Amino acid sequence: MRIGVLALQGAFREHITILRSxxxxxxxxxxxxxxxxxxxxxxxxxESTAIGKLAVEYGLxxxxxxxxxxxxxxxxxxxxxxxxxxxxxxxxxxxxxxxxVERNAFGRQIDSFEVDLHVPVLSNGDQAxxxxxxIRAPILLTVNEGAGAVxxxxxxxxxxxxxxxxxxxxxxxxxxxxxxxxxHQYFVNIVETANES
Ligand code: GLN
Numbered sequence: 001m002r003i004g005v006l007a008l009q010g011a012f013r014e015h016i017t018i019l020r021s022x023x024x025x026x027x028x029x030x031x032x033x034x035x036x037x038x039x040x041x042x043x044x045x046x047e048s049t050a051i052g053k054l055a056v057e058y059g060l061x062x063x064x065x066x067x068x069x070x071x072x073x074x075x076x077x078x079x080x081x082x083x084x085x086x087x088x089x090x091x092x093x094x095x096x097x098x099x100x101v102e103r104n105a106f107g108r109q110i111d112s113f114e115v116d117l118h119v120p121v122l123s124n125g126d127q128a129x130x131x132x133x134x135i136r137a138p139i140l141l142t143v144n145e146g147a148g149a150v151x152x153x154x155x156x157x158x159x160x161x162x163x164x165x166x167x168x169x170x171x172x173x174x175x176x177x178x179x180x181x182x183x184h185q186y187f188v189n190i191v192e193t194a195n196e197s
Contacts, residue, residue: 001191004029004038006064008054010046010078014176018184032063040072040191043079043094045135045174048103051078052092061092068096072167072194074187080170081138097168098147105139105159112136117173119153119162122182131180132161132173139172167194 005015007028019026029035055061075083082093086100116129140160143149149165161172167190175183
């Protein structure tokens, strides 16, 4: 199995390190041809406007949309913004997932924070909370269940912060910045299942 990590800007090295630590071949994606022979793609956190601008410049938008049409994609933080169909403002987006996202939803005062998140779909998720690191994070305003999207985790106040739609996964937070690899394992399981079908 080979998983690519979009390496235009942001926290791509951390994803590569954690993937390799669980025995997955991980490669940096910068050009359309880097998508060839990949089984899955991760779009990292960083700055969604910068990622979008560079993706347009590198001619990656349509190739990534074509890739996503038949392969698993996981967006963390800025990556989640980039995958959303609706963010209420104008910037280059892949725009594949039926979610509405609000950028920088926790305001300027709260730059970053960590919470223990209940994520039932993870291995041992009911017993062991996931340490979720939020950095100038977006939230999910709408997860369109009619289109097949489901919420996977919420903050205590009910705010949705992780969702899945078929083989697409999004998280508001940064699982690559913690020692807990269960979200990466979960994505690897999605990729494995997609490969079998
Ligand atoms: N605030 C960033 C954005 O709007 C996302 C932050 C992150 O990825 N940590 O793109």
